[in-house]
Structure formats: structure tokens, C-alpha cells
Amino acid sequence: MTNIKDLAKMAGVSVTTVSRVLNEHPYVSEKKRMAVLEAIKATNYHKNINAVHLSKGNTLLMGVVLPFTGHPYFASLLKGIARIALEHDYKLVLFQTDYLESRELDALLMLKEKQIDSLIICSRACSLATIEEHLHYGSIVLCENIKREQISTTFVNHYSVFFEALEYLYQKGHQKIGYCIGRRSGSSSKKREQAYKDFLVKYDLHFRPEYIMDNCLYVEDAEKIIKELKTMEVPPTALLVTNDQIAAGVVTCCHNEGIAIPDELAIIGFDNQPIAKMMNITTIDIPHEQMGENLFLQAVGEEISHTEVKVKLIERGTV
Amino acid sequence: MTNIKDLAKMAGVSVTTVSRVLNEHPYVSEKKRMAVLEAIKATNYHKNINAVHLSKGNTLLMGVVLPFTGHPYFASLLKGIARIALEHDYKLVLFQTDYLESRELDALLMLKEKQIDSLIICSRACSLATIEEHLHYGSIVLCENIKREQISTTFVNHYSVFFEALEYLYQKGHQKIGYCIGRRSGSSSKKREQAYKDFLVKYDLHFRPEYIMDNCLYVEDAEKIIKELKTMEVPPTALLVTNDQIAAGVVTCCHNEGIAIPDELAIIGFDNQPIAKMMNITTIDIPHEQMGENLFLQAVGEEISHTEVKVKLIERGTV
DNA sequence: ATAAAATATGAAACGCGTTTCAGAGCAAGA
DNA sequence: TCTTGCTCTGAAACGCGTTTCATATTTTAT
Known part of the structure; x- marks a missing residue:
């Protein structure tokens, strides 16, 4: 494999000059530049980038x-x-x-x-x-x-976003609001949880631990969510869903199960993905x-x- | 930044020996090994991986x-x-x-x-x-x-997969079959197209260029597809769709537009993604x-x- | 006891481009 | 004319770990 030294020899110049040509430094005479360029072409030379990395x-x-x-x-x-x-x-x-x-x-x-x-x-x-x-x-x-x-x-200020979403649902008449989350231990999930709790306090609402559903990461978790909802004595009337993909899954499941949206269950997704537009899902646009x-x-x-x-x-x- | 030479000096050995310790070569006495390890710990040494790359x-x-x-x-x-x-x-x-x-x-x-x-x-x-x-x-x-x-x-042998999917639809009574594709110039698209044409020949079906819809890459292209379908005088009764995501979009659109699936339009997706299972979409499983x-x-x-x-x-x- | 094999160690070469420094040649300004 | 200040060039040092080779010391095998 040709290296810069070989080029220097071929072109009759120093390695420094070759390096200058390679890096388009000024101060190389046209004559030598051409000689080097010719050598490069003749040998199909290319830098060993690892040497560059080491050096730089x-x-x-x-x-x-x-x-x-x-x-x-x-x-x-x-x-x-x-x-x-x-x-x-x-x-x-x-x-x-x-x-x-x-x-x-x-x-x-x-x-x-x-x-x-x-x-x-x-x-x-x-x-x-x-x-x-x-x-x-x-x-x-x-x-x-x-x-x-x-x-x-x-x-994203997940606290205020979540709080606002909750307020929005409250204004629409919802008082039993659940949410599902990807990974409850994550830092943004904690902010959401705090917002949720503060919201409940603000409107003096009852905290139901089963309204928080953890580990909802994929579309297929939608089925799990709906199944869980159906076991609840007092199911929520609105759901904030991890993201639009899962929200789409939830909407589809509700469809399959004959749950009316938004009358029986309101849904808000996150991210404003194309699927949310297509399925007419209320969502929160986040410019990822x-x-x-x-x-x-x-x-x-x-x-x-x-x-x-x-x-x-x-x-x-x-x- | 400490380097291997410094370590050698500190441990009172050669760089070769340091290198041996670092790479867990045998043939290093326990005594020297310990000396090197101590030097490493003392200096919080770590390799410059670019030097390793250059060397190796x-x-x-x-x-x-x-x-x-x-x-x-x-x-x-x-x-x-x-x-x-x-x-x-x-x-x-x-x-x-x-x-x-x-x-x-x-x-x-x-x-x-x-x-x-x-x-x-x-x-x-x-x-x-x-x-x-x-x-x-x-x-x-x-x-x-x-x-x-x-x-x-x-x-994936796109030719035979596509052909088989077409045969399947034919057996189900479909003779007007369209398909959409991500990028018609792609190599797998060409195989699909060939399969499509061979299929038409085999069953002596009429080729309608508008039945091949190009540039269907995202969920949102589903709307475009349905819109196009509605402009056709003789719309297809079945559609092979680029992938399940888009198929899901198509199914949703049909829903919105009141097109009955599979009676008015049959759909086959590709990839067997979770969304296809959820929406009960016939698809082709590809182990990506x-x-x-x-x-x-x-x-x-x-x-x-x-x-x-x-x-x-x-x-x-x-x- | 002696040859053969295994263990242990370091100097030096190798991979290779960049950059600093010193110096030469030449033109513009004082 | 003399001093700056460019333009141009190359030797040498630098970044740094790996590997080959030669050599020395022990072990093991015969």
C-alpha cells in the first residue's frame, strides 16, 4: 500500500510537501503540486485515516x-x-x-x-x-x-407538557385519567409522574395506582393496556399514551373491542407521528x-x- | 496524557512488556505484571485506540x-x-x-x-x-x-415471494391486482415487477400501468394510494402493499373512506410487523x-x- | 547430563500523516 | 540599500501501540 513517503520519493519532494498538497495548504509551487498529484493518481493513493486520527x-x-x-x-x-x-x-x-x-x-x-x-x-x-x-x-x-x-x-419539559395535557383533559370533563409510560424509572417518566401527582392534588382527585401503566414501549403493548383497563372496576375515561404508535394500537384495540373513542375513552398520544394524523389521534407535537x-x-x-x-x-x- | 512509554518508565520495564500486559500476552512474570498494573492504576491510563488502529x-x-x-x-x-x-x-x-x-x-x-x-x-x-x-x-x-x-x-427472493402472493390472491378470486412499491428503480422492486408481469402473462391478464404505484415509502403515502385508486375507472380488487406500516395506513384510510376490506379491496402487506398483527392484516413474514x-x-x-x-x-x- | 522446548524480556522497526522549526529565495516598502 | 514580510521547502519530532527478532534464563524431555 502506497504511503506518503512513497509519494514523496516518486514526486521528488519531501513528505511535508506531500502532506501540504493533500491538505490543500498554500505555499506549494504549482510544479511540485502537479508532481505530487500525478504520483497520487498513478498509485491510486489514499490516506490511512488512522494515521491521521493518531496524529490529529x-x-x-x-x-x-x-x-x-x-x-x-x-x-x-x-x-x-x-x-x-x-x-x-x-x-x-x-x-x-x-x-x-x-x-x-x-x-x-x-x-x-x-x-x-x-x-x-x-x-x-x-x-x-x-x-x-x-x-x-x-x-x-x-x-x-x-x-x-x-x-x-x-x-422537553415533560413536567409542564404532561401537566398541560392533563389540564386539557380536565377541561374536557375528564377526572379519571390514566397514563402509560415506557419505562417508569426513566428520568422523563419521573417528571411526568410528578406532574400527574401534582395535577391530582390541584384538583383534589383520587390517586389510583393502577392508572399508571408501566412498560408500554411497543405497539403490541396496546393489547395489554386495554386488557388491563377492562379488569378495572373504575376504569379511566381518558388515557395519555406513551407515544403515537402505541396510541394507534390502543385506538385499534378499542375498535376491535367495541370501546368508543372518545366517548368511552379519550386518548392523547405523544410525538405527532404520521400515524397519528392518519388515525386522527390527538397528540402532542414534539420536534424530535x-x-x-x-x-x-x-x-x-x-x-x-x-x-x-x-x-x-x-x-x-x-x- | 500518559502513554505506554511513561508506564514503562514508571514500572521499570520495556514498552514491549507493558504492551504484553495490556494485551494479556503470556510470558510476563507476575512481578512485572503487577508493577505495570500498578502504574496503569496510578495514572488512570487508557490506550489511545487510534494508535492501536494504526498499528493493527x-x-x-x-x-x-x-x-x-x-x-x-x-x-x-x-x-x-x-x-x-x-x-x-x-x-x-x-x-x-x-x-x-x-x-x-x-x-x-x-x-x-x-x-x-x-x-x-x-x-x-x-x-x-x-x-x-x-x-x-x-x-x-x-x-x-x-x-x-x-x-x-x-x-429475500422477491421474485418468488411476490409471485406466490399474487398466486394466492388469484386463488382467492382476484384478477385485478395492483401493488405499490417504495422505489421502483431499486433492485428488489425490479424483481417484483418482473414477477408481476410474468404473473399477468401466466394467467393472461391485462396489464394496467396505473396498478403499479411508485414512491410509497411512508404511512402517509397511504392517503395518496387510496386517492389514486378512487380515480381509476377499473380499480384493483387487491393490493400488495410495500410494507405493513403502509398497509396499516391503507386499511385505516379505507376505513375512513368506507371501503370494505377485504370485500372491496384485499390487502397484503410485507414484513409481519406488530402493527399487522394488531390490525389483522394479511402479510408476508420476513425475518429481518x-x-x-x-x-x-x-x-x-x-x-x-x-x-x-x-x-x-x-x-x-x-x- | 544434554538437548530441546518453554518462559521471559527489551531494543528497534513498523504503521503513517501532521506539525513545528529553521532556513532559503524573492519581492515590496522605507 | 536595507529591512520586512511573503512564499516555498524539507528535516525531524510527534502522536502511540504492536510486533519481530535476538537473547537470556528455566524447565522439561530423553
Whole structure:
């Protein structure tokens, strides 16, 4: 395999000059430049990028940590990241964690070992302390509502979003409101739960633990939700659903089971995915792609910032 | 930043010995090993992985080229790849191409420059010749039904699958069958089209160009499909739909428009996604995750192979 | 007891592009 | 004319871990 030294010999110049040509530095005479370019063409030369990485100390590789890629929420985030990464000549290294801390540690290790320049953690299982330990190896950005001095974040204020959704349902006459959630231990789920509890207190409503349904991650969990609803003596009249995909599943199930929407059960989804529009599901628009872009920019940028993204209730037919 | 040389000095050994300890080579005395380990602990040392890459000539990085990550078909493929990559200590570099050849060339360039060891191309826009030019830089595997000596492939026989689906519909009494497709110029689409034409010939059916609907990639394209159907003087009585997501959209639209399924319009989806089960859509099960795994194994393996995966018609309520 | 094999260790070469530094040549401004 | 200040060039150092080779010391086998 040809290397820069060979080129130098062929073109009758120094390796420095070859490097200059390769990197389009000025201060190379046209004559030598041509000689080098010819040598490059003749040998079909290309850089060994690993040598470049070693030398420069960076790789233009950005790590992206997410639990699942198939999940529409993360897919949209990833799409946004990918689009802007392209513009900035970054490539993405994917860490699909399934919420296993060990996989996140893999990513942090790669940062430490300089294989990636920075890291976007879309959803986190490891502790903040662990992340902070790795901050000086490269920038790490998070997609959650926390404000540390050293860590940039882009987030949805799940507390207020959830609270507003609940208020909306209350205004529509609902007092028995349940919700389902992907992973109750997650940081945004906790904010939602807090909002839920505060809402109940505000309107002096009774707390029914069975109204919170955990582990609703996939379309197929919709069946589980409806089944559970049917076992309840006092079922909720409205449901906030993890996301639109699952909301679509719930709507379909209700259809199958003869539950009228919104009369017997009102539904609000999250994310404003195409399926929600198609099935006329009331939902909350969250600009995921834009969030992805922002995360990327924070990761490559110098300053620390905390960006709260704006969301919007989309009123449709399921409330 | 500490390096291996510093460690050697601290531990009073040679860099070779340090390297041996780091890589768990045998032939290091317990005493020296301990000394090195202590130095490592004291300095919080970690390898500069780029130096390792340069030295070893590989990166344990696998490129994955796909047009969109959000698309359920590619998401499943990716999921399969990710799972097995983890087992093999490989990390994935994602190339989201949007079917732009330039992005695929990016990936091929990374292979050439040794930043990735091998490349899985899930869907291709560039020419086979271009791919073949890059084969000696690392292995490249494809996810389509072609059989070149140098390129491993894992594929669905879209021709026979499509043909069988058409036969199934024919047996059910359908003679006016349309289909929609993601990207008509794609290689699998061409096989489907051939199957479609051969089917028409076999049963002496009339070819109606409007029965082939191109560019159906997302759920929201379902509306377009139904709209088009309604403009036809002789609309098809059955539709093979790109995938289950879109099929779900079509079913929903038909619902909205009062088109009875399967009586007025029969539907067959592809992929056997959860949504199809939920909505009771007849579909064709394609083991994407398994395909992903196989692609990965082919990419890291030595021999060239061509694997045809088995698919299965899942009879449900839309035919 | 002696040859053969295994264990242990380090110097040096290797992978390869980038960057700093020193210096030469030449033109523009004082 | 002399001083700046560009333009152009290359030697050498740098980033850093791996691997080969030569050598020395022990063990094991015969």
C-alpha cells in the first residue's frame, strides 16, 4: 500500500510537501503540486485515516447512545442528528443499549480512548456521576431536563407538557385519567409522574395506582393496556399514551373491542407521528428531528447550553 | 496524557512488556505484571485506540449503509446487525444515505481509508462496479439477490415471494391486482415487477400501468394510494402493499373512506410487523433481524456466501 | 547430563500523516 | 540599500501501540 513517503520519493519532494498538497495548504509551487498529484493518481493513493486520527487526535466520529433504533422517537432523533452530522462531516457511531448500563460504558470508553470525539446520549441508564467522570475526554450532551454546568442538554419539559395535557383533559370533563409510560424509572417518566401527582392534588382527585401503566414501549403493548383497563372496576375515561404508535394500537384495540373513542375513552398520544394524523389521534407535537440537530450542535460546539424545545398540543378526534 | 512509554518508565520495564500486559500476552512474570498494573492504576491510563488502529490496521468498526433508519424494514435489519455486532465486539458506523450515491461513496471511502473494516450495504444506489472496485479494501456484503463471486449476499427472493402472493390472491378470486412499491428503480422492486408481469402473462391478464404505484415509502403515502385508486375507472380488487406500516395506513384510510376490506379491496402487506398483527392484516413474514445477523456474519467471515432467507405468508383478515 | 522446548524480556522497526522549526529565495516598502 | 514580510521547502519530532527478532534464563524431555 502506497504511503506518503512513497509519494514523496516518486514526486521528488519531501513528505511535508506531500502532506501540504493533500491538505490543500498554500505555499506549494504549482510544479511540485502537479508532481505530487500525478504520483497520487498513478498509485491510486489514499490516506490511512488512522494515521491521521493518531496524529490529529480526533476522528470526526460522534457517538450516539440510544436504547433502540427502531423506536420512532429515537429514530426521529437519530434522523435529525444524522442530517446535521453529514453537513459537518461527522460520521455516527451507534450504540444501541437496550438500556444496559454496560453498553453506555462502552460508549464512554470509546470517548476515553479517543475513538469518538463526542457523545450524544439520548437516553441514559448510567449515573450522572459516571458521565461527569468522562467529561474531560470529550463533550457529552444529554437529552433530558437537567442543568449541570458542564453538560449541554436539549430537552422537553415533560413536567409542564404532561401537566398541560392533563389540564386539557380536565377541561374536557375528564377526572379519571390514566397514563402509560415506557419505562417508569426513566428520568422523563419521573417528571411526568410528578406532574400527574401534582395535577391530582390541584384538583383534589383520587390517586389510583393502577392508572399508571408501566412498560408500554411497543405497539403490541396496546393489547395489554386495554386488557388491563377492562379488569378495572373504575376504569379511566381518558388515557395519555406513551407515544403515537402505541396510541394507534390502543385506538385499534378499542375498535376491535367495541370501546368508543372518545366517548368511552379519550386518548392523547405523544410525538405527532404520521400515524397519528392518519388515525386522527390527538397528540402532542414534539420536534424530535430539531432536537437531534440541536444535540449535535451542542456536541460539536464549545459552550455549554440548555435548550428547552417547544411542544404543541394537536387537537384531533380522540379527545 | 500518559502513554505506554511513561508506564514503562514508571514500572521499570520495556514498552514491549507493558504492551504484553495490556494485551494479556503470556510470558510476563507476575512481578512485572503487577508493577505495570500498578502504574496503569496510578495514572488512570487508557490506550489511545487510534494508535492501536494504526498499528493493527483494523478498527473493529463496521459500516452500515441504509437509506433511512426510521423505516421499520431497515430498523429491524439494523437491530439484528447491532445485536450480533455487540457479541463480536464490533461497533457500527451508520451511513444514512437517503439513496444518495454520494453518501454511499462516503462509506466506501471510509473503507478505503481503513476507518471501517467492512461494510454492510442494506440498499444500494451506486453501481455494482463501484462496489467491486472497493472490494480489496475490506469485505462488502449486500442485501439483495445477486450472485457475484466476490460479494456475499443475504436476500429475500422477491421474485418468488411476490409471485406466490399474487398466486394466492388469484386463488382467492382476484384478477385485478395492483401493488405499490417504495422505489421502483431499486433492485428488489425490479424483481417484483418482473414477477408481476410474468404473473399477468401466466394467467393472461391485462396489464394496467396505473396498478403499479411508485414512491410509497411512508404511512402517509397511504392517503395518496387510496386517492389514486378512487380515480381509476377499473380499480384493483387487491393490493400488495410495500410494507405493513403502509398497509396499516391503507386499511385505516379505507376505513375512513368506507371501503370494505377485504370485500372491496384485499390487502397484503410485507414484513409481519406488530402493527399487522394488531390490525389483522394479511402479510408476508420476513425475518429481518435474522437477515441482519447473517449480513454481519458474512461481513466478518472469510468465505463468500449467498443466503436466501425463507419467508412465510401469514393469512389474516385482509384477504 | 544434554538437548530441546518453554518462559521471559527489551531494543528497534513498523504503521503513517501532521506539525513545528529553521532556513532559503524573492519581492515590496522605507 | 536595507529591512520586512511573503512564499516555498524539507528535516525531524510527534502522536502511540504492536510486533519481530535476538537473547537470556528455566524447565522439561530423553
